[in-house]
Amino acid sequence: MAHILFLTPLLLYVAVVVAVTLTPRSQSEDSEYFFAGRRLNSLQALLSVVSSETSVATTVVFPAAGLTGGYTLVWLLLGYIAGRSIVALFYLRKLYESSRLTIYQTMSAQHRILEGAYLAAKYISGGVRYFVGGYALAQILTGPTWVWILVVAVCVAAYSLTGGLRAVVVMDQVQTVLIVCTGVFLCVFLFLRVPDGAFQVPSFVEWDPTKYTFAPVLFLGGAVLSIGSHGADQDLLLRILATKSYKAAQRSLILSGFGAAFLIGIYLTVGYLLRYSGVDDLNAKSPLADYVMRGDLPVLKGVFLVLLAAAAMSSLDSTIHSTGAVWKSLIGSKLPGRYWSSFSLCIMVGFAVTFITMEKRHPDFLALCMGSMNYINGGLIGVFTVFTFFPKRLNGAGVACGLAAGFLTTTVCEWAFAHPLPWTYTVLLSSTASFLAALLCGFVFRPGPVAAGADAASSLK
DSSP states (O other): OHHHHHHHHHHHHHHHHHHHHHSOOOOSSHHHHTTGGGOBOHHHHHHHHHHHHHHHIIIIIHHHHHHHHTTTTHHHHHHHHHHHHHIIIIIHHHHHTOOBSSHHHHHOTTHHHHHHHHHHHHHHHHHHHHHHHHHHHHHHHOSOHHHHHHHHHHHHHHHHHHHHHHHHHHHHHHHHHHHHHHHHHHHHHHHTTSOTTTOOOOOOOBOOTTSTTBHHHHHHHHHHHHHHHHHSOHHHHHHHHTBSSHHHHHHHHHHHHHHHHHHHHHHHHHHHHGGGSSOOOOOTTSHHHHHHHHSSOHHHHHHHHHHHHHHHHHHHHHHHHHHHHHHHHHHTOOSOHHHHHHHHHHHHHHHHHHGGGTGGGSSSHHHHHHHHHHHHHHHHHHHHHHHHHOGGGOOHHHHHHHHHHHHHHHHHHHHSSSSOOOHHHHHHHHHHHHHHHHHHHHHHSOOOOSSOOOOGGGBOO
8 A cells, every 4th residue: 555655646647748748839930939829828837947957956955955054045045036137127128029049149149159058057067956756766766876866857758849848848847745744744744743842943045155155145046046047047048938918927936936935835845844854864865865765655655756856857858848949049950849849859968968967066956056057147147237228338249259358267266266156246256357357358359140040951940
C-alpha cells in the first residue's frame, strides 16, 4: 500500500504530461511556436512567469535559506518587486511594440553579439537550475544525478517540442497549482509539529556587510537582478510579449513580482519551520527533500517527487524554448523553431552534467545559482539600460565592451579571492561596469543604428 500511495501522484502527473503532449499542437510559424500567436491573457502569462522562475530554486534553494537565515531574504523579494516595476514602466514598451523574433534584434543592429552572450548566460544559469533539479531527484529516487537529468530531458522534449509555447504555458499552470498547494500543506504540517514554547521570532534583517544577505545590498541586488531577468532575458519575456496587449503585458510583469514573493515566502517559511522538526542533521543544500524522504508519509513523498520533477521540467522547457528562438535568429535559419529548441536541449543537458563537478565550490545552491548568472547577465543589464535611456549612444563597440566589462568583473569577483564575493555585490559591480563601458563607447565611437535592419530572418513570420 505504501508503494501505491507513493507512486499514485507520479502516475497522475505522467498522465497530465501525456495529455498535454497530445493536445496543444503548435503550428510551425514562429509567431505560433514561440509567441502563441500573442493571445495569452494576463493570468496565463503571470502564472507561467512565476512558475518558470521559481521552480527548482523555490523547492530546493529557498527552504535551505529559510532554515539557516530565517526571513532575511525578504529584502531580495522586495527587490524583485521593485525591479520588475521598473522594467514594466520604463523598459517594456519598446520590446512589446517590436515584431522581431528576439528582443536583441530590437535592441541593436549588433544583435548577434547580444544573442551569443545571452546563450552563454542562459546555458550557465539554466544549467545550474536544471542540475539542482536532477540533484534533488537523485536524493529521493537514488542513483546518479546525470540519469535524472536525462529523464527530465526526455519528458520535456515530449510536450514542449510538439506544442510550443502553448504547451509550456499549460504545464506552467499545472506547476503553479502543485507548488502552491504543496507549500501550504507543508507549512501547516510542520507548524503543527512545533513543540510548545519552541517557536522563536525569525530574523528579518541582516546587517553584516560581508554576507550576501546584507539587507541594503540584497534589496539593490534583487532589483538589478530582476531588471536583467525580466528586462534583458528572452526566456521570461516570451510570456510577457505573448500577451494580447501592452497593458496586459505591463500588468502581468508587475504582478509577477508579488506572485514570486508570495511563493518564495511560503518555502522560506517551510525552511524556517524545519528548524523545529527535531532532525538536526538535514542536508544543508537540500533540507526539505531530505526531511520528506525521512518521514513516514508515502503520499507526501510522492507529491514532493512530482513537485521536484515538475519544477525541473518547468525550468528546462522555458529555457530551450527561448534559446531555440535565439539560435534561429543567430544562424539566420529557415528551419522551424522546434529544430533549434531540440538542438538547445542537447546543449542544456551537457551544461547540467558539467555542474555536477562544480557545485562543491559554493557553500549553498543559492550562491551557485545567483553567482553563475552574473557572468553575462551583468553585461546584458548594462547594455539594456543604455538602450532604454540613451538609445542613440548604443553602438557595436558599446555592446561588445559592455558585455566584456560585465564578464570580466564577475570573473574577478568569483575567482580572484579565496572565496567568491557575495553575489549581491557581484551583480551590482558587473552591471555598473557594463553600463559605464557601453555608455562611454557611445561617446568615443560614432553611434550605430539602434535596431537591426529589417530582413526576413529577423522578423516574425
